Amino acid sequence: MNEFQTVYQAIGEEKIKELAKYFYEGVAQNEALRALYPSDLEAAEERLFLFLLQVFGGPTTYSEQRGHPRLRMRHLEWAIDDNMRNHWLSTMFTAMDKISVEQNIKELMMSYFVKVANHMINQ
Numbered sequence: 001m002n003e004f005q006t007v008y009q010a011i012g013e014e015k016i017k018e019l020a021k022y023f024y025e026g027v028a029q030n031e032a033l034r035a036l037y038p039s040d041l042e043a044a045e046e047r048l049f050l051f052l053l054q055v056f057g058g059p060t061t062y063s064e065q066r067g068h069p070r071l072r073m074r075h076l077e078w079a080i081d082d083n084m085r086n087h088w089l090s091t092m093f094t095a096m097d098k099i100s101v102e103q104n105i106k107e108l109m110m111s112y113f114v115k116v117a118n119h120m121i122n123q
Contacts, residue, residue, distance in 0.1 A: 006057025007109060011101050013058060020049035022095035032087045036078050055112070071120065081123040089117050 008016070024045040027033045037044055050062035051069060062069065078084075092113050096106060 007105060008053060008056045008058035010105050011056075011099075013053065015099050015101060016052050016056065016058070017049050018099050019095050020045050020052060022098045023048065023092055026091035026094050030087055030091055032084060033091060056109070071116065076122060079123045080120050082121065084123075085117045085121055088120075089113060092117075 024041045027037060027041060027044075047062070047066070050065070054060050054062045054069075093110065096109065101109070
């Protein structure tokens with residue numbers, strides 16, 4: 001990835017879609033995270049996919065459909081403490097290990113996820 005390329009340009013839409021799929025496969029197996037979601041994870045997976053596309057430099061479909069992400073506000077109804085953040089990060093990092101991306105891109109994405117997960121803590 002060169003300095004002018006976005007994550008989206010470097011890895012493409014399919015890898016981001018795979019990441020969302022693998023993440024929600026992990027959510028389904030994680031009792032703490034699973035309790036936060038409705039029985040059907042399909043809509044949540046699609047929202048994450050669209051959000052990640054936008055965040056990593058792709059189409060802005062997420063904002064066009066849902067408005068500004070306002071992640072912290074959208075998640076205030078759930079108690080997110082250090083433990084829940086760790087569940088989320090562990091599940092996301094496991095999902096990242098299942099997609100093949102260059103190490104520098106992986107580190108950039110992981111850094112973003114840590115920053116956002118820390119920002120979401122509300123307990």
